[in-house]
Amino acid sequence: MTESRSAGGGDRARIETLDVMRGLAALSVVFYHCLCVQPGFNGISFDAAHAPGAVPTVINLLALTPVRLVWAGREAVGIFFVLSGFVLALPFVENTYPGYPGFAIRRFCRIYLPYAAAILLSLVLYNTAAAGPVPEASAWFNGFWVHSVTPDVLRDQALMLGQDDRNFLDPVIWSLVHEMRVSLLFPLLVFAVWRLGVMAPLGAVAAGYIVLKIGAAPMGIDGTTVLGSLIETIGVTPLFLLGIGIARHLDWIKSRVGSLGPWRIRMLVALGLLLIWVDVGVQKPHFRDVTIGIGAALIVAAALANERAAPLLRARPLLWLGKISYSLYLVHLPLLLAVIYVFHGYASVGVLAALFPIGAFAAASFMFLFVERPAIRLGRKLAKALLPFAPATRAT
Numbered sequence: 001m002t003e004s005r006s007a008g009g010g011d012r013a014r015i016e017t018l019d020v021m022r023g024l025a026a027l028s029v030v031f032y033h034c035l036c037v038q039p040g041f042n043g044i045s046f047d048a049a050h051a052p053g054a055v056p057t058v059i060n061l062l063a064l065t066p067v068r069l070v071w072a073g074r075e076a077v078g079i080f081f082v083l084s085g086f087v088l089a090l091p092f093v094e095n096t097y098p099g100y101p102g103f104a105i106r107r108f109c110r111i112y113l114p115y116a117a118a119i120l121l122s123l124v125l126y127n128t129a130a131a132g133p134v135p136e137a138s139a140w141f142n143g144f145w146v147h148s149v150t151p152d153v154l155r156d157q158a159l160m161l162g163q164d165d166r167n168f169l170d171p172v173i174w175s176l177v178h179e180m181r182v183s184l185l186f187p188l189l190v191f192a193v194w195r196l197g198v199m200a201p202l203g204a205v206a207a208g209y210i211v212l213k214i215g216a217a218p219m220g221i222d223g224t225t226v227l228g229s230l231i232e233t234i235g236v237t238p239l240f241l242l243g244i245g246i247a248r249h250l251d252w253i254k255s256r257v258g259s260l261g262p263w264r265i266r267m268l269v270a271l272g273l274l275l276i277w278v279d280v281g282v283q284k285p286h287f288r289d290v291t292i293g294i295g296a297a298l299i300v301a302a303a304l305a306n307e308r309a310a311p312l313l314r315a316r317p318l319l320w321l322g323k324i325s326y327s328l329y330l331v332h333l334p335l336l337l338a339v340i341y342v343f344h345g346y347a348s349v350g351v352l353a354a355l356f357p358i359g360a361f362a363a364a365s366f367m368f369l370f371v372e373r374p375a376i377r378l379g380r381k382l383a384k385a386l387l388p389f390a391p392a393t394r395a396t
Contacts, residue, residue, distance in 0.1 A: 002084065002110055002179065002326045015087075016314055017303045019322030022083055025076035026325035029172070030332045030360055032073030034353040035062070037141040037340060066277055075276050077175045078239055078292035080329075084179060085189075085243020086300060092190050093247050100187055102383040107183040109379030112160075114330055115176050117371045119157050122169040122334035123149065129338040136349045137340055144168045145337055162229035164222075170334045178233045182240050189237070190244055198245030202238050209234045239293045246300055257305035265302050272298035320365070327372050328364035332356075335363055 061067060069075075091097040098106075130145035147153075147168050156166040162177035182189070192201040212231045222228045246253060257265065275295030321328075336356055343352055 016319055016322070017306070018083060018087070018300065019325075020314070020318045021299065021303065021322075022080065023318060023321030023323075023325040023328075025079045026328045027321060027357070028069070028071055028076045029073045029329060030357050032071040032076075033333055033336055034356055035071055037137050037336065037353055038350055039136065039138045066273070069273060069277050072276065074288070075292050078236075078289050079276070079296040080175065081179070081182075081236055081239035082243045082246075082293055082296040082300060085240035086246045087243070088183070088186055088240075089190055089193075089244040089247035090250075092194070093250055097187075098383060099387065102387045103187065104184065105383045105386065106376075106379040107180075107186075109375050109382065111176060111180050111183065113375035113378070114326065114367070114372045115160075115173060115180075116158075117367070118170055118173070118330035118334070121331060125334050125338040126169055129341040131341060134340060134344050134349070136344055141337065141340065141349075144171060145341075161226050162232075163224050163226060164229075165224040170330070172329060172333050176330075177229065178236050181230070181233045182237055186240070189241060193241065193244045193248050198241060198248065202241050202245075205234060205237050205241065209237075236289065239289060239296075242293045242297045243300075246297060246304070250304065253301050254305055257301050260305070265305060268298050268302045272296065272302070321361075324361075324364040324368040324372075327367035328360060331363055331367050332360040335360060 062071070097103065126145050126149065133142045133146070145168065149169070153166045153169070155161070156163050157169065157173075160173075160177045160180055162174060164174070167174055189201065209231065212234065216222070216228060216231055221231070223232060257268065260268070272295040275291045275298070277295075278291065336353070339356060339359070340349055340352055
């Protein structure tokens, strides 16, 4: 979810539309966590049967109608991965790929430095704000900052090992672990799509994931182990491959989808949203990723085929939201936990959660200006200094 790109003319409008999509997805994650901290909801699953005190009609409104797109946290992460795959593949389409060393340097600075800053912030807030359970908050909220920060935890965070039981300082970073791993192998994925098309790599990766997942279960290998985390990285890789496939066939998509006409393109967007929204309740997480990925791909294709972005989607606040989306994603949850710990005696958890997105937006803007953007610039400078003969690229 870390990508942005500069362009000109119609391309700039299209890319800005994708940035806005990324920003809205990040905002939906914020809304999702603001709901999760409230005791009327059962953490991740909004299940009335397991949510004592909840009003069933409210649960149904939030969970069974398109309103769920507003707080679609898991779905938003899937969209991030598809968008990252697309934007990272653009330099290969435009012949501006700087070579693997330059690519790796930029990606490390782009992902890891803001990630490290967010972990440090989380550690400070954990040590200064956490003070035992908050009875007014949900069990989901009270399940995070109750663990000890041991050397093993710090090592896991520093090396991005991705073990679930050690990921409580800033729980959202699980997706960044996967994105960093995929980034390091990204040129190989691009090569596979360029040589074989997108379906063969998709099928191979999906089959490999299923085999590994089935084989890991009897051995007790799960998300609390490094190997289990690596298997989960394989599980989300198809989402990146979908983005690469869109970039590979970008000209065809612009031509074919662009010829559909405004109403058909809108229907394509509606179908994409439907696939992202629908959840029959029996889908396993990575089967759910299939519908999310296809839905996100359809929406991205529709955005790329438009000659100009809708004026509403190019409003300055939304464009800024797209720019700060990575920072917003990184810092919002530890800040939300800290706010509730510190202020729950002065206002209800519901009021604090309702007001929080405003503060999260301001904090993310600060993070973007003083951490994320300097990290991007540092990556460019290091790549240029260490690899002076590498071709320039507009990818970040």
